[in-house]
Amino acid sequence: MDIADRDTPAETTTPPAVQAGNTPLLAVVLERILPATGDAAPMFAGARAAGVCDYAVNALNEPRHQVLRTHLPATLRLLEEQHQRLHGCAFLHGSAAQQEATIQHLLDQQQQPFTLLFHQLINLALEGLLSDPRHGGNRASQGWRLMAYQHREAL
Amino acid sequence: MSQTSGSPADALSNRPLSIQEQRWDAVIIGAGAGGGALAYQLSHHGWQVLVLEKGPRHQPEDYRHDELAMLYQPFFTPDPAHDPHIVVTRKTTHGVRHKLGWSASCVGGGTEHMGAYLYRFHPDDFRARSRHGDYRELADWPFDYHELEPYYCAAEQHLGLSGDGAAMAAYSPRSQPLPMPPLHSHPITQRLEQACRRHGLQPSPTPRAVNSRPHNGRPACRYCDHCGGYGCPVEARGTSRNAFLQPAERSGRCQVRHQCMVTRITLADGHAAPLRAAGCEYVDQLGQRHRVQARVVALACSAVESARLLLLSRDERCPQGLANSSGKVGRHLQLHGVTLGWAEYPAQRHAAWQQTASSPFIGRSVYDFYQLPAGVAPLRRGGIIRFSAVSNQPISDAQTCAGNNGQVLWGEALVHRLHNYYAATRRIGYEVFHDFIPNADTFVTLDPQVTDPWGLPSARVNLHVDEHQKKAGQWLAQQAEQVLQELKPSRLHRAVTGGTTWHLMHGTCRASDDPAAGVVDKYCRAHDVDNLFTVDASFMPTAGIAPPTLTISANALRVGDYMVKQTFN
Numbered sequence: 001m002d003i004a005d006r007d008t009p010a011e012t013t014t015p016p017a018v019q020a021g022n023t024p025l026l027a028v029v030l031e032r033i034l035p036a037t038g039d040a041a042p043m044f045a046g047a048r049a050a051g052v053c054d055y056a057v058n059a060l061n062e063p064r065h066q067v068l069r070t071h072l073p074a075t076l077r078l079l080e081e082q083h084q085r086l087h088g089c090a091f092l093h094g095s096a097a098q099q100e101a102t103i104q105h106l107l108d109q110q111q112q113p114f115t116l117l118f119h120q121l122i123n124l125a126l127e128g129l130l131s132d133p134r135h136g137g138n139r140a141s142q143g144w145r146l147m148a149y150q151h152r153e154a155l
Numbered sequence: 156m157s158q159t160s161g162s163p164a165d166a167l168s169n170r171p172l173s174i175q176e177q178r179w180d181a182v183i184i185g186a187g188a189g190g191g192a193l194a195y196q197l198s199h200h201g202w203q204v205l206v207l208e209k210g211p212r213h214q215p216e217d218y219r220h221d222e223l224a225m226l227y228q229p230f231f232t233p234d235p236a237h238d239p240h241i242v243v244t245r246k247t248t249h250g251v252r253h254k255l256g257w258s259a260s261c262v263g264g265g266t267e268h269m270g271a272y273l274y275r276f277h278p279d280d281f282r283a284r285s286r287h288g289d290y291r292e293l294a295d296w297p298f299d300y301h302e303l304e305p306y307y308c309a310a311e312q313h314l315g316l317s318g319d320g321a322a323m324a325a326y327s328p329r330s331q332p333l334p335m336p337p338l339h340s341h342p343i344t345q346r347l348e349q350a351c352r353r354h355g356l357q358p359s360p361t362p363r364a365v366n367s368r369p370h371n372g373r374p375a376c377r378y379c380d381h382c383g384g385y386g387c388p389v390e391a392r393g394t395s396r397n398a399f400l401q402p403a404e405r406s407g408r409c410q411v412r413h414q415c416m417v418t419r420i421t422l423a424d425g426h427a428a429p430l431r432a433a434g435c436e437y438v439d440q441l442g443q444r445h446r447v448q449a450r451v452v453a454l455a456c457s458a459v460e461s462a463r464l465l466l467l468s469r470d471e472r473c474p475q476g477l478a479n480s481s482g483k484v485g486r487h488l489q490l491h492g493v494t495l496g497w498a499e500y501p502a503q504r505h506a507a508w509q510q511t512a513s514s515p516f517i518g519r520s521v522y523d524f525y526q527l528p529a530g531v532a533p534l535r536r537g538g539i540i541r542f543s544a545v546s547n548q549p550i551s552d553a554q555t556c557a558g559n560n561g562q563v564l565w566g567e568a569l570v571h572r573l574h575n576y577y578a579a580t581r582r583i584g585y586e587v588f589h590d591f592i593p594n595a596d597t598f599v600t601l602d603p604q605v606t607d608p609w610g611l612p613s614a615r616v617n618l619h620v621d622e623h624q625k626k627a628g629q630w631l632a633q634q635a636e637q638v639l640q641e642l643k644p645s646r647l648h649r650a651v652t653g654g655t656t657w658h659l660m661h662g663t664c665r666a667s668d669d670p671a672a673g674v675v676d677k678y679c680r681a682h683d684v685d686n687l688f689t690v691d692a693s694f695m696p697t698a699g700i701a702p703p704t705l706t707i708s709a710n711a712l713r714v715g716d717y718m719v720k721q722t723f724n
Contacts, residue, residue, distance in 0.1 A: 042574035063236030130549040132225035148578035154379035
């Protein structure tokens with residue numbers, strides 16, 4: 001809200017659209033942001049099962065996410081390179097613990113634009129988890145049930 | 156931008172122009188709080204009025220409790236990617252495309268999605284320079300509170316305000332009670348009031364343009380708790396559309412055309428000063444260009460967009476922009492100061508949280524800090540603290556959980572933080588309204604590069620926040636937090652301190668008796684153009700401490716009265 005205190009990335013030309021099916025790395029990152037919790041409370045099935053990944057692919061192509069879409073390829077490339085260095089394998093083939101360690105390493109290093117973009121990915125994931133299911137995420141209202149949110153329309 | 160004598164709207168001259176024969180008594184540009192009120196006032200005095208609104212006309216059934224659609228996607232405001240305001244601050248290295256300065260773009264304007272906290276201004280808001288001295292660009296208004304008071308009463312009746320007028324009278328004197336009693340309150344409100352009183356404060360129900368009982372043919376509130384940011388599907392909230400424009404249309408003397416983008420104000424032939432407006436040109440939703448004629452032209456597109464339209468309307472008779480011989484169009488822009496946060500409580504902490512409540516609202520305002528103690532900030536201008544329940548907005552609440560106090564939460568820690576969040580916690584929020592000090596570094600111009608979807612230069616907003624705002628916000632937040640601490644929260648969250656709203660704007664066409672110091676006179680008539688008026692908040696020499704919406708509507712009724720009493724033949 002307080003734009004007077006902020007600087008933001010420069011404007012860019014319109015980046016290419018994000019296509020479903022060519023974003024496996026993005027899907028894994030979203031799963032790390034909102035992981036399945038297994039049988040333990042709160043018994044959350046994870047980002048993929050909640051429709052967050054499908055939502056994200058569509059939402060990224062909206063103009064309001066242009067900055068994120070622009071910088072996403074470089075961000076994922078950085079993540080991949082760091083994972084290779086730390087664990088000697090592709091991010092996609094790492095264990096969940098290794099993937100988390102790579103993300104945390106980059107956050108600890110305050111690597112830009114990774115940190116800024118990762119925050120935006122968290123926000124995008126939460127949009128997908130908690131928006132009205134008609135937008136493609138929050139499958140079977142899993143996100144609302146997680147938060148104990150009771151949705152009601154006025155009419 | 157280089158100032159050539161032609162208007163930027165000349166870029167549209169390759170499109171065929173339809174010149175409409177009908178000559179309206181008034182054309183009003185913008186259908187928000189000011190434009191709607193003026194349309195009502197004029198049409199009910201027999202004037203034939205045309206209202207041109209850039210945005211769409213939403214219907215109540217369009218309004219869902221859809222947080223993503225209403226608050227995140229461009230529903231009420233244009234998409235900054237396509238139709239931006241370009242914001243520049245001392246700290247930015249690039250102009251940023253932003254929605255700052257867009258209250259709304261639709262019939263009803265910002266009143267369609269407002270929280271509807273409609274306070275009057277304090278009498279001292281009209282004489283800030285006399286009260287506080289020569290600081291930055293403070294100025295007195297060319298009229299006082301008492302001149303506006305009868306119109307406040309009228310606006311409150313039309314919009315339908317609920318609250319306790321008597322309790323507010325010490326803050327802003329009134330000649331009539333509010334039309335409705337306060338809305339129901341959640342039982343925790345009593346505890347909050349006790350906490351306020353232990354601090355020597357006098358809380359009273361927040362005045363709201365929300366029906367506590369049926370009013371003017373609209374139903375009472377259903378307490379669905381989706382006000383700010385959302386349209387009201389049952390029409391319990393008074394808006395410019397349902398309170399002013401619909402009655403104006405029913406008179407048979409007002410026509411509202413939506414999705415009509417005005418590209419310039421046209422001038423009557425001749426060079427003699429003062430100039431006279433002939434009407435305006437606009438592009439409709441099919442891309443057709445039209446010219447309409449009117450005896451009077453009134454700007455009501457918001458402080459940023461009204462200034463932009465004047466600058467876009469330059470020609471060889473006014474090469475700096477229309478009504479801009481003083482060079483003041485666009486100057487003195489003010490946003491609004493805001494400080495906000497909330498306290499989170501375990502749901503079990505107070506029995507009142509467990510009671511079945513007929514209302515989710517808390518809705519109490521504290522006026523005791525209108526004046527700051529000496530030494531807190533450069534000026535003694537303080538704020539109004541509004542306590543409220545925090546509506547459950549799962550996306551934004553979860554995003555706050557994820558990014559709380561500089562910590563980033565993700566993974567299992569985030570999932571566990573979200574788990575059962577609404578069942579386990581309750582929140583009381585505070586929002587402090589305080590003013591934005593006009594200063595030389597905050598103003599509107601035309602952007603030299605970025606254009607809107609019609610190919611016209613976008614508004615460029617230069618923004619600087621004065622130190623007073625930060626210091627006042629810091630102190631006022633502490634006062635609010637002390638009250639909330641009394642109720643033993645599990646955590647306090649301060650979201651914004653001395654910040655700036657993006658949707659409340661004032662200034663840019665300052666009202667002044669001196670044509671060299673302002674753009675319009677005390678009746679909001681342009682000094683340079685005999686029949687051109689501004690009836691949004693652009694006329695305001697200074698922002699008030701309260702949000703401006705009620706004052707905009709009241710002033711538009713006052714200006715309408717003036718127009719009716721004059722002859723504009």
